[in-house]
Amino acid sequence: MRRHSQSRAATEANNLFKQTTTKPATDYEKAERAFHTNRERLKAERLAREAERRSRSERTS
Numbered sequence: 001m002r003r004h005s006q007s008r009a010a011t012e013a014n015n016l017f018k019q020t021t022t023k024p025a026t027d028y029e030k031a032e033r034a035f036h037t038n039r040e041r042l043k044a045e046r047l048a049r050e051a052e053r054r055s056r057s058e059r060t061s
Contacts, residue, residue: 006014025033
């Protein structure tokens with residue numbers, strides 16, 4: 001049997017849609033992700049509080 005070659009675009013498309021095997025996250029990776037997520041949330045809350053304080057002080061000045 002003769003194998004038909006695919007175009008380069010078809011090969012790239014097939015590579016994009018290949019199923020990937022992902023290994024389950026380790027406990028360390030889960031803890032790291034939770035830590036970073038929480039840190040970003042706290043940072044956003046702190047920045048919002050500081051911005052609110054600045055806008056209040058500018059209004060009273």
